[in-house]
Amino acid sequence: MTEHRCDVAILGAGVNGCSIAYELSKRGKKVILIDKVVLGAGASGSCDDMILLQSKKPGILLEMAFKSLDLFEGLKTELLSDIEFETRGGTILIEDEEHLSIMEEFVASQNRYGLEVEIIDRKRLVELQPLVAEDIIASTYSARDSQVNPMLLMKAFLLGAKQKGLRYISRTTPVAIEQLASGWKLLLDTGDVVEAEVLVNAAGAWANDITKLVDFQVPITPRKGQVIVTEAIPPLGETNVWSAQYIVSKLKPQEAVKTSAGESAPTQTPAERFGLGFAFTGTHNGNYLIGSTRENRGFDKSTDPEAIALLSAQVERFFPVMSKINFIRTFAGLRPSTPDGMPFLGEIPGAPGFFIAAGHEGDGIALSPITGLVMADLVTGKKPIFPMEAFEPGRFGGKAGL
Amino acid sequence: MDKDRAVGDEKYICRCEEVTEAEIREAIKAGARSVVEIKRWTRAGMGICQGRSCRRLVERILADELKLKPEEIELSSFRQPVRPVSIKAMDE
The missing domain is CATH 3.30.9.10 (D-Amino Acid Oxidase, subunit A, domain 2)
Structure with missing residues (x-):
């Protein structure tokens, strides 16, 4: 049995888990990224390459997509490897x-x-x-409609975060989650243990398998x-x-x-x-x-x-x-x-330091840079640049069904 | 696999997508442990032949790098239609 300690443990190495990991690593946090399968094994590795502004509902998601597009322009040069970002309209x-x-x-x-x-x-x-x-x-x-290669994007986020000390663990998932006096303890199915100040659940369509372990559910x-x-x-x-x-x-x-x-x-x-x-x-x-x-x-x-x-x-x-x-x-x-077409982005009610960032449906790639940014803000106690009320994890009462 | 060949060798393993042995070894060093991860990281096996030529070679490089027997390498997925099919044929 190995025991790992870190500031933040992220569950789910899809595009949003990778983006959050990258942003937090940049801010000096010691991060462990865990995936039940491998990098991009879920929706992020089985999708198309479009960053489509035209399909977003006018409202906060469209505003976040605008911001994401600006962030992609920066990531294109900041990340160490090519992400095939292009704006073809x-x-x-x-x-x-x-x-x-x-x-x-x-x-x-x-x-x-x-x-x-x-x-x-x-x-x-x-x-x-x-x-x-x-x-x-x-x-x-x-x-303005653009595109990016999701696999190369995840790889670039991962390698960028690794350079700043991130540890990536594939092929394992928690079987139990315990709240500690300060932080959280994950018992993995390999028998290994991870202790983290903060947890982020970015497990996409599988997010409920994680939240269930602390008796909370989201309708994803x-x-x-x-x-x-x-x-x-x-x-x-x-x-x-x-x-x-x-x-x-x-x-x-x-x-x-x-x-x-x-x-x-x-x-x-x-x-x-x-x-x-x-x-x-x-x-x-x-x-x-x-x-x-x-x-x-x-x-x-x-x-x-x-x-x-x-x-x-x-x-x-x-x-x-x-x-x-x-x-x-x-x-x-x-x-x-999700039932209202909005992702869950925020802290789980009654579980301080346990965050969720999941439920982007078809907008996950497009919104990954802004998701990384707002989640890193929430985790580090900064006020995000967008109002987060629409994304409250508890807005369906902590239940999976309606 | 010729173990004496240096990493950085420009030997093509996936000819469809022009992926070299060095790129595949680099992906394994970065954490890839299966054919499907190498496919997603390097595009090896994503071309017109869908890995029919390179899958076994990739498996052997994995076995070599990870010090495993070829049969211990995780099985890779196969995607329909396996061989190229015309769009018109599906419509008929």
């Missing part, structure tokens, strides 16, 4: 007049929040995306997204692409909830059953990522041919040229989703 394809009017309203509300986004006509869209399907009538366009449920990876091809166009339908599905989580396994209504189409939305991005290496579904299927991470067929048909519908392209891989990730 983003376009949301609009198929008909009904979607156009919904998107006009949405864009107006985003403009009021200071996001530079506009509706562009087909002629301008074709300049950005020459191979888009002929019947797409318009699109949104924001020059895994939401599955299936994605196709194509062979590397030359760029089709300039921007990353989504469909208006994807935004509608993301902004109205209640619609996706209806698709949970076992309660699908007979009238639902297969696309509705899988919570299908179009997200299409070209990676640095030339592979295209074609997503995605939004499904409630517990912790099942398998991909299935029916969903892959739907995603294939969808990309052919928006970019007919893609029918000639091969795909080489499919994967599914489990996004940590």
